[in-house]
Amino acid sequence: MITLLDNTVLSNFAIIARPDWIRVALGDAAATVEETFAELQRGIALSRLPNADWTWLPVLHLDDSERVVFERLRERLNAGEAACLSMASARNYRVFTDDRDARAIALQMQIPISGTLGLLLILVRKNYLSLEQANVALAQMIAAGYHSPSPDLRDLNS
Numbered sequence: 001m002i003t004l005l006d007n008t009v010l011s012n013f014a015i016i017a018r019p020d021w022i023r024v025a026l027g028d029a030a031a032t033v034e035e036t037f038a039e040l041q042r043g044i045a046l047s048r049l050p051n052a053d054w055t056w057l058p059v060l061h062l063d064d065s066e067r068v069v070f071e072r073l074r075e076r077l078n079a080g081e082a083a084c085l086s087m088a089s090a091r092n093y094r095v096f097t098d099d100r101d102a103r104a105i106a107l108q109m110q111i112p113i114s115g116t117l118g119l120l121l122i123l124v125r126k127n128y129l130s131l132e133q134a135n136v137a138l139a140q141m142i143a144a145g146y147h148s149p150s151p152d153l154r155d156l157n158s
């Protein structure tokens with residue numbers, strides 16, 4: 001299943017210089033939408049995010065019917081989250097977002113969701129990272145400003 005990533009998730013991995021971990025976790029299922037990618041590029045241009053190699057990440061475009069839902073969602077969400085949810089709803093994709101409002105709307109729309117913590121746990125379950133390594137990465141993200149719902153993946157790894 002294609003997984004659309006929002007800017008917060010992409011940014012969290014960019015901040016710790018590990019966008020490649022997203023590719024390890026999701027493989028060819030990882031993608032984003034042009035609205036999210038534009039947000040990411042603005043963060044880089046403003047020096048809020050480090051430049052990273054995102055050439056491997058497909059950037060998808062909304063079709064006309066998805067744009068109608070996107071415009072409705074824009075009343076409550078920023079462009080990246082609205083575009084991810086609109087496309088995921090139409091194409092039966094899942095979304096990785098850390099935005100509380102986007103997650104609530106995704107649940108209402110019955111869109112499968114996860115986020116930064118879910119990606120770190122996938123890496124642990126794939127034995128790519130130990131739980132300790134994933135917690136170090138999470139601590140680095142939190143130190144850089146990520147408002148994590150949990151400071152320790154041990155609380156979630158069951």
